[in-house]
Amino acid sequence: AQSVTQLGSHVSVSEGALVLLRCNYSSSVPPYLFWYVQYPNQGLQLLLKYTTGATLVKGINGFEAEFKKSETSFHLTKPSAHMSDAAEYFCAVSEPGANSKLTFGKGITLSVRP
Amino acid sequence: GAGVSQSPSNKVTEKGKDVELRCDPISGHTALYWYRQSLGQGLEFLIYFQGNSAPDKSGLPSDRFSAERTGGSVSTLTIQRTQQEDSAVYLCASSQGQGALQPQHFGDGTRLSIL
Numbered sequence: 659a660q661s662v663t664q665l666g667s668h669v670s671v672s673e674g675a676l677v678l679l680r681c682n683y684s685s686s687v688p689p690y691l692f693w694y695v696q697y698p699n700q701g702l703q704l705l706l707k708y709t710t711g712a713t714l715v716k717g718i719n720g721f722e723a724e725f726k727k728s729e730t731s732f733h734l735t736k737p738s739a740h741m742s743d744a745a746e747y748f749c750a751v752s753e754p755g756a757n758s759k760l761t762f763g764k765g766i767t768l769s770v771r772p
Numbered sequence: 773g774a775g776v777s778q779s780p781s782n783k784v785t786e787k788g789k790d791v792e793l794r795c796d797p798i799s800g801h802t803a804l805y806w807y808r809q810s811l812g813q814g815l816e817f818l819i820y821f822q823g824n825s826a827p828d829k830s831g832l833p834s835d836r837f838s839a840e841r842t843g844g845s846v847s848t849l850t851i852q853r854t855q856q857e858d859s860a861v862y863l864c865a866s867s868q869g870q871g872a873l874q875p876q877h878f879g880d881g882t883r884l885s886i887l
Contacts, residue, residue, distance in 0.1 A: 690873070701776070701863055701878030709873055748815060757828045758867070759805065760876065762815035 660685040660751045664763035672771045677736040679766050681723075681749030684730065691732040692750040692760065693723055702748065708732065709754075719743070744770045774798065776879035778864050784885045785854060793849040793882045797866030804847050805867075805876060806839060810860035818862075821847065851884075859886045 661684045671677055683689055690709045694702040706717025713725040719742075723734045732749060746767050750760040777796040785791055797804050806818040817831040821841045832838070836855075841847040851858055861883050865876040 694878075699880065701880045702865075703878070704875050707875065750815075754873075757820045757822070758803065758874070758876075759817040759820055759828070759831070760807075760815075761817070762807075764814045 660689065660753060660761050662749050662751050662761055662763035664749055664766050666766060667764065668767045668769065670769040670771060671739045673741055674738050677721075677734070677739045677743065677768065679734040679747050679749075679768065681732045681734065681763060682730050683732060683749070683751045685751055685753060687753050688727075690752045690754060691723075691725060692752070693717065693721070693732075693734050694748045694750060694762075695719075696746045696748065696765075698745075705734070705747075739768075739770045741770050741772065744768055776864055776866050776877055778862075778879035778882050780882060781880065782883045782885075784887065786887050787854060787856060789854055790850065790852045791854055791884065793851075793862050793864075793884070795847045795849070795864030795866075795879060797845065797847070797864070798877055801866035801868050801877070802844065803867040803869060803874065803876075804841055805865040806847070806849050807863045807865065808833075808860045809863055809881070815863075818849070854884075854886045856886045859884055 663682045692707045693705040708725045716722045748765045749763040779794045802823045804821040820828040836852045839849045861881040863881045865878045867874040867876045
């Protein structure tokens with residue numbers, strides 16, 4: 659069984675500040691990891707994913723995440739927040755070779771203060 | 773190009789009625805998923821279709837829920853005898869092939885409200 663933990667439900671940062679959204683996972687096999695973003699009244703958009711290889715993954719809109727097996731973590735970062743980054747962010751895990759279904763965390767709402 | 777299309781975008785119905793939600797995946801995508809997003813439960817997997825294989829129905833919460841995919845393309849999620857706890861956003865996603873390496877592309881969802 660797999661699970662994802664996203665601690666806290668809301669993060670607020672100032673424009674230009676570092677964004678750090680935490681994600682920890684549990685999986686019985688080496689997982690595939692994903693971050694999705696959801697804007698109001700829209701579906702989910704893939705930000706980035708880790709499957710194999712390089713553990714630092716770069717995504718769209720300046721976001722990146724690092725897979726740390728020893729910490730079972732896949733935290734999402736962005737050096738400088740922009741107002742347009744305000745949205746809900748979901749971390750998800752999938753097991754290779756399975757039916758590819760995604761198991762999501764509860765999500766974190768990011769607010770950006772001017 | 774066209775993305776995943778879901779209809780209706782909003783649906784309000786009375787408790788006990790049946791509802792049908794439609795999903796048009798991206799053309800050529802063989803895998804199709806339904807998820808439910810609700811305040812209490814977050815995002816939950818419901819059902820997965822891959823080509824002509826038998827669907828994975830392991831996420832369906834009760835036998836009131838069913839889904840079909842005709843001709844390997846359009847899918848319909850049906851909820852019978854709706855209950856208030858069925859109120860949620862139902863999201864459909866499609867991907868190009870089997871396996872987690874293929875990214876899932878999501879529609880904007882159907883917001884279902886049960887009165």
